[in-house]
Amino acid sequence: MSAQSSSFTIEQFYKAISQKKLIGGKCRKCGKIHMPPRPLCDSCLSKEFDWVELPKTGKLLTYTVIHVAPTQFQTMAPYAVGIVQLENGVKIPGMIKETPLDKIKVGMPLTLEFEECQQTQQWPQWPRYHFKPA
Amino acid sequence: MKGKPLASIVSAGLSKFGKIDGLYARELFAEAAKEAYERCPNLDPKRDIKALFIGHMGESYEHQGHTGATAADWAGLLHVPATRTEAACCSSGVALKAAVYAVASGLCDVVMVGGVEKMTHRSTPEVTEFLAMASDFPFEQWHGITFPGLFALMATAHMHKYGTTEKQMAQIAVKNHYNGSLNPKAQMQKEITLEQALSSRVVAWPLKLYDCSLITDGASCLILTKPELAKRYTDAPVHIIGSGQASDTIGMYEREEFTSIRAAKLAAKTAYEMAGLTPSDIDVAEVHDCFTIAEIIAYEDLGFCRPGEGGRMAENGETALKGRIPVNTSGGLKAKGHPVGATGTAQAYEIYLQLTGQAEKRQVADAEIGLTHNVGGSGATATVHIYRRG
Numbered sequence: 001m002s003a004q005s006s007s008f009t010i011e012q013f014y015k016a017i018s019q020k021k022l023i024g025g026k027c028r029k030c031g032k033i034h035m036p037p038r039p040l041c042d043s044c045l046s047k048e049f050d051w052v053e054l055p056k057t058g059k060l061l062t063y064t065v066i067h068v069a070p071t072q073f074q075t076m077a078p079y080a081v082g083i084v085q086l087e088n089g090v091k092i093p094g095m096i097k098e099t100p101l102d103k104i105k106v107g108m109p110l111t112l113e114f115e116e117c118q119q120t121q122q123w124p125q126w127p128r129y130h131f132k133p134a
Numbered sequence: 135m136k137g138k139p140l141a142s143i144v145s146a147g148l149s150k151f152g153k154i155d156g157l158y159a160r161e162l163f164a165e166a167a168k169e170a171y172e173r174c175p176n177l178d179p180k181r182d183i184k185a186l187f188i189g190h191m192g193e194s195y196e197h198q199g200h201t202g203a204t205a206a207d208w209a210g211l212l213h214v215p216a217t218r219t220e221a222a223c224c225s226s227g228v229a230l231k232a233a234v235y236a237v238a239s240g241l242c243d244v245v246m247v248g249g250v251e252k253m254t255h256r257s258t259p260e261v262t263e264f265l266a267m268a269s270d271f272p273f274e275q276w277h278g279i280t281f282p283g284l285f286a287l288m289a290t291a292h293m294h295k296y297g298t299t300e301k302q303m304a305q306i307a308v309k310n311h312y313n314g315s316l317n318p319k320a321q322m323q324k325e326i327t328l329e330q331a332l333s334s335r336v337v338a339w340p341l342k343l344y345d346c347s348l349i350t351d352g353a354s355c356l357i358l359t360k361p362e363l364a365k366r367y368t369d370a371p372v373h374i375i376g377s378g379q380a381s382d383t384i385g386m387y388e389r390e391e392f393t394s395i396r397a398a399k400l401a402a403k404t405a406y407e408m409a410g411l412t413p414s415d416i417d418v419a420e421v422h423d424c425f426t427i428a429e430i431i432a433y434e435d436l437g438f439c440r441p442g443e444g445g446r447m448a449e450n451g452e453t454a455l456k457g458r459i460p461v462n463t464s465g466g467l468k469a470k471g472h473p474v475g476a477t478g479t480a481q482a483y484e485i486y487l488q489l490t491g492q493a494e495k496r497q498v499a500d501a502e503i504g505l506t507h508n509v510g511g512s513g514a515t516a517t518v519h520i521y522r523r524g
């Protein structure tokens with residue numbers, strides 16, 4: 001396997017996030033933009049991609065406010081999460097912060113914000129991001 | 135040929151559902167197997183059963199994998215080929231599909247298919263974490279989205295698009311608790327009021343405690359044979375005449391819409407086509423109500439009503455025990471309980487009882503055609519099976 005075909009991966013996506021870049025893999029054959037990037041296009045089975053920077057703004061498609069949280073997020077509850085459709089159509093889920101919970105509405109414009117990396121020894125060490133009102 | 139039986143259920147077993155202290159998964163499965171053997175005196179399990187398929191989701195609960203061989207041994211079937219299937223909450227739905235393949239291919243005359251999960255000995259945060267494994271880890275779990283959270287995202291989308299209400303969702307809970315009150319094997323055998331459901335604490339808005347299914351211990355199984363051999367074992371078989379299964383993206387966010395479950399629609403299409411039937415032919419159904427919104431979406435995906443009308447269907451009582459098409463007569467995942475790996479074949483167990491006139495206080499009069507709808511995770515797997523009284 002060539003280095004190029006193996007590099008369109010979730011690991012590379014998060015490596016870019018740690019450098020405060022939001023990227024996807026664009027299929028050279030059919031043009032589909034993948035988030036996360038993947039080594040095989042699910043539409044046309046091509047293995048050829050180019051990196052593209054994704055727009056950081058979009059609109060909220062749906063959301064929920066989590067009250068019963070897993071151990072790791074318990075101190076943050078209640079917190080909002082939603083699915084955002086970016087301006088180019090790509091969908092990304094994430095937390096919605098920097099707004100009162102009762103101000104969150106379907107259709108509201110949001111923008112992606114990178115968070116500072118936490119230092120842990122455990123897998124995975126993916127950096128985080130969240131959405132805030134645009 | 136349409137409507138041709140693919141395989142026939144000649145017996146079925148179900149352990150008690152609930153918090154069953156002191157019994158491990160393998161022992162729960164033995165309880166279900168015991169009932170299936172007792173119901174079918176003409177069956178010699180050691181001689182006749184040629185394979186076991188068993189659904190089981192999580193090895194984390196008991197620090198125990200390798201469920202196929204373990205369950206076969208405890209069911210008294212040592213040395214049969216034993217295969218465990220895992221598709222989150224659809225684990226035994228896909229086991230049933232695999233068992234249908236085994237019988238319909240002609241390779242096996244008689245097989246056992248079932249499922250098991252032992253959950254209640256672990257703390258709620260632990261169970262929450264284990265169940266979350268059914269969803270995408272890098273983009274959903276990692277960003278704090280819980281399993282109820284995914285269905286809450288569907289509920290918000292459904293409310294926004296169709297005007298579905300929290301009250302309509304609560305009506306599903308009230309109906310299923312009523313049905314559960316009539317089922318001696320259900321975990322929750324008590325009725326609840328609409329007010330109780332609506333005022334219960336929020337888990338993931340708009341879903342509240344009474345919108346969520348239960349954490350349950352339990353096991354279920356069926357004995358399947360070739361249709362032409364069914365009368366050897368029972369005078370009252372139930373034929374499987376449609377068997378559909380489909381998959382979808384593991385990440386819910388990648389799907390085109392959040393107001394329906396595409397894998398379930400595809401599985402239903404396959405099953406209806408095989409059976410040569412339409413939604414209006416169904417007399418009784420067990421659907422995957424892991425959350426109340428999931429039952430509303432199931433009505434729409436199965437064609438019991440048009441998209442967006444599921445909430446009203448619940449409100450009008452059309453799916454109540456005495457309604458036009460009774461749904462979740464067992465109490466569903468909501469009240470009977472949801473030992474995730476056992477759920478798919480537990481749904482088939484209820485349909486087996488209904489179509490053989492053994493459902494006692496919750497019997498649907500003259501039920502001839504039944505359906506089960508089993509969903510894994512937020513919909514990355516779904517199976518739909520259609521049954522006809524033999």
Ligand SMILES: [Zn+2]
Binds near residue numbers: 028041043
């Ligand atoms: Zn492509």
